[in-house]
Amino acid sequence: MDPMQKKSRSKAPKSAPAAPTRTLTTPASSTLPAATAPAGAPAAAAAPSSGDDDEPLDEFDPIAHPVRAILRELGEDPAREGLRRTPARVAASMRYMTQGYAQDPVALLNHAVFEEDTDEMVVVRDIELYSMCEHHMVPFFGKAHVGYLPKGRIIGLSKIPRIVDAYARRLQVQERLTSQIAHALFDVLRPRGVGVVVEARHLCMMMRGVEKQNSRAVTSCMLGLFRSDARTRSEFLDFVR
Numbered sequence: 001m002d003p004m005q006k007k008s009r010s011k012a013p014k015s016a017p018a019a020p021t022r023t024l025t026t027p028a029s030s031t032l033p034a035a036t037a038p039a040g041a042p043a044a045a046a047a048p049s050s051g052d053d054d055e056p057l058d059e060f061d062p063i064a065h066p067v068r069a070i071l072r073e074l075g076e077d078p079a080r081e082g083l084r085r086t087p088a089r090v091a092a093s094m095r096y097m098t099q100g101y102a103q104d105p106v107a108l109l110n111h112a113v114f115e116e117d118t119d120e121m122v123v124v125r126d127i128e129l130y131s132m133c134e135h136h137m138v139p140f141f142g143k144a145h146v147g148y149l150p151k152g153r154i155i156g157l158s159k160i161p162r163i164v165d166a167y168a169r170r171l172q173v174q175e176r177l178t179s180q181i182a183h184a185l186f187d188v189l190r191p192r193g194v195g196v197v198v199e200a201r202h203l204c205m206m207m208r209g210v211e212k213q214n215s216r217a218v219t220s221c222m223l224g225l226f227r228s229d230a231r232t233r234s235e236f237l238d239f240v241r
């Protein structure tokens with residue numbers, strides 16, 4: 001029997017799930033880029049480097065120099081007003097978008113694990129995700145859904161989106177990103193199982209190459225019971241659908 005076809009429940013995931021599974025939908029507004037936040041929203045103030053001219057920039061960042069060369073190669077004049085600070089801005093935003101290299105997700109998890117006598121599935125769905133494809137260095141973005149079945153140890157729910165970010169903010173391929181998130185949780189929590197589903201749209205497919213605007217890539221990594229037990233897997237997939 002194909003487990004993907006068999007649903008243990010016919011309900012839509014959002015309609016008050018029958019009992020014990022904990023589902024957390026991350027608030028959509030929490031990580032929206034400033035550009036889409038309502039004007040004057042407090043979130044905008046805390047938003048990452050927006051490219052505003054008053055932000056501190058390092059003109060001598062080693063990334064800035066080759067960016068100037070790229071601009072020239074493209075036929076641009078790096079000295080013109082609008083581009084004058086662009087190399088330093090590109091350097092700063094590249095460093096922001098790849099800050100995951102400086103983070104140790106496993107250490108981050110280790111500090112937030114606590115003993116808890118529960119064995120019901122925990123699911124955090126719709127975690128916004130922004131990453132960069134390592135083949136073209138252009139963004140891919142979408143959502144991650146993460147579930148696990150605890151075995152005496154749980155982790156603070158807010159840590160799960162942070163794990164996603166720590167792996168997403170690097171040069172990535174979606175398949176590896178998905179598997180790294182799953183294995184980090186599996187190694188640290190030693191749970192009965194972990195499931196991760198990532199759905200993302202790749203600008204390298206949308207703006208160039210095949211120019212497909214509406215295709216999404218979906219990847220998954222199932223470990224432990226999520227892999228070996230069709231009912232566990234289908235319960236998780238029902239929640240993230």
Ligand SMILES: [Zn+2]
Binds near residue numbers: 136137138
């Ligand atoms: Zn690509």
